[in-house]
Amino acid sequence: MQLLDIGANLTHDSFDHDRDAVLQRARDAGVAQLIVTGASREHSPKALKLAQQHPGELFATAGVHPHHANEYTAECDAEIRALHAHAEVVAVGECGLDYFRDFSPRPAQRRAFELQLQIGVDTGKPLFLHQRDAHADFMAMMHNFEGRLGPAVVHCFTGTREELFDYLDQDWHIGITGWLCDERRGQHLRELVKHIPANRLMLETDAPYLLPRTVKPAPSHRRNEPMYLAHIVEELARDRGEDVAVTAANTTATARAFFRLPALQ
Secondary structure, three states, rough: OOEEEEEEEOOOOHHOOOOOHHHHHHHOOEEEEEEEEEOOOHHHHHOOOOOOOOOOOOOEEEEOOHHHHHHHHHHHHHHHHHHHOOOOEOOOOOEEEEEEOOOOOOHHHHHHHHHHHHHHHHHHHHHOEEEEHHHHHHHHHHHHHOOOOOOOOEEEOOOHHHHHHHHOOOOEEEEEOHHOOOOOOOOOOOOOHHHOHHHHEOOOOOOOOOOOOOOOOOOOOOOOOHHHHHHHHHHHHHOOOOOHHHHHHHHHHHHHHHHOOOOOO
């Protein structure tokens, strides 16, 4: 069984002391390939460097998360564009809107998102998208680029039925994380995931965040790792009424096609 984690923040400093061991544990759990999320001016270059150190196994995205939208200057735009000249960078983002935290002013978020959507137009690369409590503005901005963008995935989907079907109606993909395993906040996802077509569904850990709450025994440090993708796929398969091997094969094939990744030999 080969798994593909489409979003792990492996440049996070919590991995600095044992990153190689984290990757080995992921391999041992069946995670064959992994996309390292670039979500800021600082970490997008680090994501590329990590991907270059593990050719064919690790890949990267390059972008600026809405939390960091204030840093999206003209110089930052040029830096992100330069990163996209590298083949290891397979998607634009993480980019989008987050009105839940509002760590950056909403006008700055919208400007940074628009500029990164233009990178998507110019490069033709897939989009790795973030949306939280900003659905109307998010949809409006995406519609402004309709017909000019490549494939898109709404990563770490935690939203409503209405939001899910709005995304599916646009032929976008959906990334499911360990939020599915959170009995406090993710219970609604257990029903919704049944409605996601197999060729639109992908898996991610969003490590080190969102450790699945159903992992037993729970690690004392509470840090999520890519190896827990194996646990997420088991929960997802159960909720979809599928064999785990089927869910694993389908999500991996979908992710490889979406990000245009080679299969491992």
